[in-house]
Amino acid sequence: MRFHTRKWVKPEDLNPNGTLFGGQLLAWIDEEAALYTIIQLENSKIVTKYISEINFMASAKQGDIVEIGMEVIKFGKSSLTMKCEARNKMTRETILTVDNIIMVNLGPDGKPAPHGKTEVEFVKDRLDNK
Incomplete structure (x- = not known):
């Protein structure tokens, strides 16, 4: 899995328990999936169709760095299916x-x-072919 994005957990990203709010992490993941898809398909007009079961295993606290990784599972006719992992760089x-x-x-x-x-x-391979 390739980890493309890092996010710094700031005070506004926390839930009442003082840990990373899951909804904020899901927003980061949705944005990363969109950016990854736009680059792969070379089209800025894409939408999220489906996100499967989400398995929360740990958390992060203020000041931690979260990495988000994406891996393509399948290219469909008009779709791209990926899996994702988010990990805490500190722990x-x-x-x-x-x-x-x-x-x-x-x-x-x-x-x-x-x-x-x-x-x-x-992208580097696309540039080499031009």
């Missing part, structure tokens, strides 16, 4: 896992559209 614990996040590619009409991609591409 080295896995905070949560998500087995399936499905993002859908949209056409100009706002409806699902084929993206034509079949494998993960890295």
Whole structure:
């Protein structure tokens, strides 16, 4: 799994227990999934279709650094399915896992559209081919 994003847990990210609010972490994950999909499919018109069961295993506190990792599981005709792990860099614990996040590619009409991609591409490889 490749970890692309790090987030610093700030006071506004905490719940009443003084730990990272799960909803804030899910917002970070949804944003990371969207950014990852936009880069992979080379289209900024994408939407989150589905997020499977979320397994919270640990937490983070103010000042901790959270890493978010994504891994592509499958390229569909108009979708991209990924799994996710968020981990605490300070404690080295896995905070949560998500087995399936499905993002859908949209056409100009706002409806699902084929993206034509079949494998993960890295930006550096795209630049080398031009």
